[in-house]
Amino acid sequence: MNYKTLTLTLLLGLATHTGLQAEEMMHHEGHDMGQMGQMDGMNEMDEMTMTKGVISRIDAPNGKVGIKHEAIENLKMPPMNMVFLLSDPALLKDLKVGDAVRFHAENPGGKLTVTQLQKQ
Numbered sequence: 001m002n003y004k005t006l007t008l009t010l011l012l013g014l015a016t017h018t019g020l021q022a023e024e025m026m027h028h029e030g031h032d033m034g035q036m037g038q039m040d041g042m043n044e045m046d047e048m049t050m051t052k053g054v055i056s057r058i059d060a061p062n063g064k065v066g067i068k069h070e071a072i073e074n075l076k077m078p079p080m081n082m083v084f085l086l087s088d089p090a091l092l093k094d095l096k097v098g099d100a101v102r103f104h105a106e107n108p109g110g111k112l113t114v115t116q117l118q119k120q
Contacts, residue, residue, distance in 0.1 A: 049074045050102040050116070055095055056081050063089050065114060072105055075112070084114045091117040 051073070057066025068081040084105055086092065091114060095101065104116040 055099045084112050087115045
């Protein structure tokens with residue numbers, strides 16, 4: 001386990017034990033993850049990494065999607081089930097809960113956002 005992963009794990013564990021609500025943890029509200037990945041000198045290829053997942057929730061009116069996903073390499077995020085904003089609500093076209101997908105997520109301004117989403 002590298003230093004960044006250990007630090008993130010410890011911070012998330014501390015946040016959990018200080019009474020942070022589960023919903024906030026799921027949405028990663030209040031976490032400044034904006035600098036994650038940028039410290040490693042990412043290049044253009046790293047930024048377009050696609051991650052496998054399964055749609056767990058669709059909230060089209062609010063432009064959000066829940067995805068149970070593998071580790072997101074470009075964000076240094078472990079596997080989990082979480083809700084993302086969508087860069088474009090049209091990304092949900094022809095998708096439903098339970099669909100296997102590949103997606104790309106970014107963290108502009110601390111808001112985890114899916115920028116590419118395709119059915120597998």
